[in-house]
Amino acid sequence: MIETGLRGKVVLVTGCASGIGLAAARRFSAEGAAIAGWDVNAERGKQFEAAISAEGQAAFWNVDVSDAGAVNAAAGEVVERFGGIDVLINNAGILRDAQLVKYKDGAVAGTMEDEAWNAVIGVNLRGVFNCGRAVAKHMVERQRGGVILSAASVVGLYGNFGQSNYVAAKAGVIGMTKVWARELGRHRIRVNAVAPGFISTGMTETMPEKVLATMVQHTPIGRLGTPEDVAEAYVWLASDAASFIHGTVLSVDGGVVTGT
Numbered sequence: 001m002i003e004t005g006l007r008g009k010v011v012l013v014t015g016c017a018s019g020i021g022l023a024a025a026r027r028f029s030a031e032g033a034a035i036a037g038w039d040v041n042a043e044r045g046k047q048f049e050a051a052i053s054a055e056g057q058a059a060f061w062n063v064d065v066s067d068a069g070a071v072n073a074a075a076g077e078v079v080e081r082f083g084g085i086d087v088l089i090n091n092a093g094i095l096r097d098a099q100l101v102k103y104k105d106g107a108v109a110g111t112m113e114d115e116a117w118n119a120v121i122g123v124n125l126r127g128v129f130n131c132g133r134a135v136a137k138h139m140v141e142r143q144r145g146g147v148i149l150s151a152a153s154v155v156g157l158y159g160n161f162g163q164s165n166y167v168a169a170k171a172g173v174i175g176m177t178k179v180w181a182r183e184l185g186r187h188r189i190r191v192n193a194v195a196p197g198f199i200s201t202g203m204t205e206t207m208p209e210k211v212l213a214t215m216v217q218h219t220p221i222g223r224l225g226t227p228e229d230v231a232e233a234y235v236w237l238a239s240d241a242a243s244f245i246h247g248t249v250l251s252v253d254g255g256v257v258t259g260t
């Protein structure tokens, strides 16, 4: 068995209450890490805390990652409670899909509204910036290195219909990952992004059956991914086995890109 080096480490997971974030929290906990979880869903967050605490160590904070003040304060509390943060998983994310300009029955039927743009950029891009800044500051101050991993998406690499806001945010996450890799490497902080394909979570459950079937059709492996598929990638990238992997984007997508 490969030793991951994660035993006793402190892992902060944003969007910990469901889907990929919850699977990642479970998987890191199984490696012997203590988990700090942030989410806006307090009820599910408490369930996360109880579930992980049954077999490991976990604490939940009700934090909106788009709120820089709340993020800075909560990062300080995590450091106080656990003595530091070794790994940040920037996972929280939302969707508000709409076409830039929707044309139906010979007329313009709508556009992507400011609310949809601001909400998605606020959580998926500014949220990653807020959390990266707050946590990197602690990591640099402590001088014990660290790992920052962020949720990008295959659509951040290739675009997607109806997702100007989401794709802009995910492409931005990929860009920030490359900047942070250059800036933080000298502090022994490794920075990478994961680009999931179509993963079966609350986010994809809301999509019409027909759209999901098309996604599977375009995935050479022939199925949707699971949250655990992505959690494995996070654990590997955070582990000592990936000690020379830096500034990259790892696709976890069943080959969806080649099948499109």
Ligand code: NAI
Pocket (backbone or CB within 6 Å): 014, 015, 016, 017, 018, 019, 020, 021, 038, 039, 040, 041, 063, 064, 065, 066, 090, 091, 092, 093, 094, 123, 127, 151, 152, 153, 154, 195, 196, 197, 198, 199, 200, 201, 202, 203, 204
């Ligand atoms: P999910 O909807 O199942 O879970 C997202 C979690 O983030 C929820 O618990 C939600 O309450 C939390 N959250 C939302 N806004 C927040 C905020 N402002 N502050 C803190 N927490 C907040 O989503 P899923 O599918 O697990 O996605 C996780 C990440 O993976 C997201 O960044 C998503 O964009 C990305 N991703 C997901 C894919 C998929 O097919 N499910 C594909 C590619 C990327």
